[in-house]
Amino acid sequence: MIEIPQAVKQAALELQQSQTDPLAAYIYDLPALDSHLQRLQADLPNQVELFYAVKANPNPVILQRVAAQVDGLEIASGGELELITPLLADKPFIFGGPGKLDSDITAALEQGVEALHVESAGELERLIAQAEARQQVAPVLLRINLSLPESMRTRLTMAGCATAFGIDPQALPAVIERAQASRWIELQGFHVHALSHQLDAERHLQLLGHILQSCQQLAQQHGLALKTLNLGGGIGINYRQPEQQYDWSRFAEGLHELVAQPGLQGVRLRFEMGRYLTAFCGYYLMEVLDLKQNHGQQFAICRGGTHQFRLPPAQGHSHPFVVLTGTGERRRGPELQQARISVAxxxxxxKDILASDSLVERLAVGDLLLFPLAGAYAWNISHQNFLCHPAPVFHYLEAHG
Ligand SMILES: Cc1ncc(COP(=O)(O)O)c(C=O)c1O
Incomplete structure (x- = not known):
């Protein structure tokens, strides 16, 4: 299990004390978020920009904190654009994703979007029409559904196979030509977000090498001066073996070698990472309400559930957690010892199960379960209104006292 900072544990227990009802909460460790982002930025080559994919966690406090450290923001809807609007004086934004509304595209052009990631021939036509109507040249990266060798895939692959994302390689030449022919489009380069859940730095580097080479070839074939290549996001979090995370140091070292290759000088490379930026700073907290056995299985029924933390069923894993012995009056026996439990x-x-067959040394009603790695695709992807339970408490740790 990964080390949980003492300050987080202490905040959890203090929060419990402050509530009259049993607790469900998110705790965000903001100093940890800051230092994680500082490290990532320090290790990246100068030529590489780090954008934040807002969909990973659009919480305004997190967003503001992340925005202060990254080079820009990636959005995928008009709603996300509204959310980031207060930050746009300081940070550029890019707009990707399928099914963009005309009204979203208009708003993005009005707000001075840095690049629009065009997903299809039809979307390009709509953009040309709007740009012409506005008499405003639109900066564009074409999103390619690039062919990928089998060895480069992960369990969530969006390119090299039939998905709703990006432009098919067969259709691409005509789309490139159309973009080049329109005076309302500034074709800056390409965008490839090929996959998520990448846990292997070596395979990731191979994937990036493949993308870079393919995009350079395409640009050459079409006489396109590449300005920008967006390499997507996709670095994963190891929820199953939390102590074995992605080897960022190796990745950064390999990336320096990759970008030094001939032909890439002067090309701006960009990542739009989500999960890897914010997952580590978030914790979900549940208080045990009841302990019971059913058909030979031991269950801990807890405050909250997958309507607040849908990440484990969404990813199909049993989420790791630590037990914090409750300090309040609600703690009561009998206490389980050395037991295997499912957390409901x-x-x-x-389906409201967050962890299964998990070993606990001691557990009683009134104890807290603290789930780490909960800062991305957690609260914001949850079916929050189901059963009309109230939202969890949100707590932001500002300093490690
Ligand atoms: C186009 C695009 N970019 C970036 C991301 C962020 O991916 P991740 O959180 O895996 O880094 C996603 C996630 O779905 C995406 O669809």
């Missing part, structure tokens, strides 16, 4: 929430569905 408060919903009326057997």
């Amino acid at each position: 929430g408060q919903l009326c569905t057997p």
